[in-house]
Amino acid sequence: ADPVILARTQAHVLTLTLNRPDKLNAANDELLLTLTRELQAADANPDVRVVVLTGAGRGFCAGQDLGDVSGRDMTFTEHLHHTYNPLIRTIRGLGKPVISAVNGVAAGAGASLALAGDIRLWAASASLIEVFSNIALIPDSGSTWTLPRLVGYHRAFELMALAERVRAEDALRLGLCEHVFADDTFAADVQAYAERLAQRPAHALKLTKQALVAALTSGLDEALDQEAALQQLAGDHWEHEEGVSAFKAKRAPQFIRE
Numbered sequence: 001a002d003p004v005i006l007a008r009t010q011a012h013v014l015t016l017t018l019n020r021p022d023k024l025n026a027a028n029d030e031l032l033l034t035l036t037r038e039l040q041a042a043d044a045n046p047d048v049r050v051v052v053l054t055g056a057g058r059g060f061c062a063g064q065d066l067g068d069v070s071g072r073d074m075t076f077t078e079h080l081h082h083t084y085n086p087l088i089r090t091i092r093g094l095g096k097p098v099i100s101a102v103n104g105v106a107a108g109a110g111a112s113l114a115l116a117g118d119i120r121l122w123a124a125s126a127s128l129i130e131v132f133s134n135i136a137l138i139p140d141s142g143s144t145w146t147l148p149r150l151v152g153y154h155r156a157f158e159l160m161a162l163a164e165r166v167r168a169e170d171a172l173r174l175g176l177c178e179h180v181f182a183d184d185t186f187a188a189d190v191q192a193y194a195e196r197l198a199q200r201p202a203h204a205l206k207l208t209k210q211a212l213v214a215a216l217t218s219g220l221d222e223a224l225d226q227e228a229a230l231q232q233l234a235g236d237h238w239e240h241e242e243g244v245s246a247f248k249a250k251r252a253p254q255f256i257r258e
């Protein structure tokens, strides 16, 4: 059988491709557990500086494979704790930037995955649907946390209640993605973007992500203390010395040490 996740590294960019194109990459347990394992391995691999998540074929991810739900020997709660929650936590906790490269429709937990990346790049024909209410479930895999922080409570509720499709132009306006690229150059544009990000100081970005993630749920006082603590780790690292030396010498910094 074809692997459910394709992995390819080029120029320090690991691309993980959800590979069940006949089902718009709907997620079964094997896909979710493999993806989480690949992400954990990427975190430990110094050659990987940026991770890209994308989908094979015309979809990004259509959420839970609905063919796999009936007859399952786990409750919904157990299933979320076993599969989706570790995946979302792994992305959030990963010490490297994760790009959600949304090549096509992202629905249900697939929408949650599209929103979970640190950077969200969309193809012009991509779309997002908080589809859960169509099957009378509630949004999961972090959507209830992420979406209202992006669009506010009221718009999040409407998107969830009506399960309307958000297209790229609106996603950009609403802050659900950072950039939209043309369909026919999407993969190349994503790779170029990711390679640019890979040139940035990896250690400083890891600490930046850590500080931002913590600050999302803290008050200003805690955020200031956290910045002061993490700035020490950044300032003590060789990347800082390199950045300052490069500035003084009027040259580009070299943050990749092979």
Ligand code: T3D
Pocket: 022, 023, 024, 026, 027, 062, 063, 064, 065, 066, 067, 069, 076, 079, 080, 105, 107, 108, 109, 110, 129, 131, 132, 134, 135, 137, 140
């Ligand atoms: O623990 C738990 O299990 C709870 C967790 C829940 C997390 C969730 O994600 S719940 C939400 C599950 N997802 C859905 O309800 C989405 C269902 N799919 C759709 O609504 C539509 O497929 C889309 C709007 C995403 C795309 O529509 P369209 O018209 O572009 O494509 P299509 O023709 O509907 O789908 C193409 C094929 O993919 C089709 O198969 P076929 O007829 O060609 O053999 C379709 O059945 C299949 N497919 C799409 N989504 C799923 C799927 N197969 C299984 N599961 C799916 N989620």
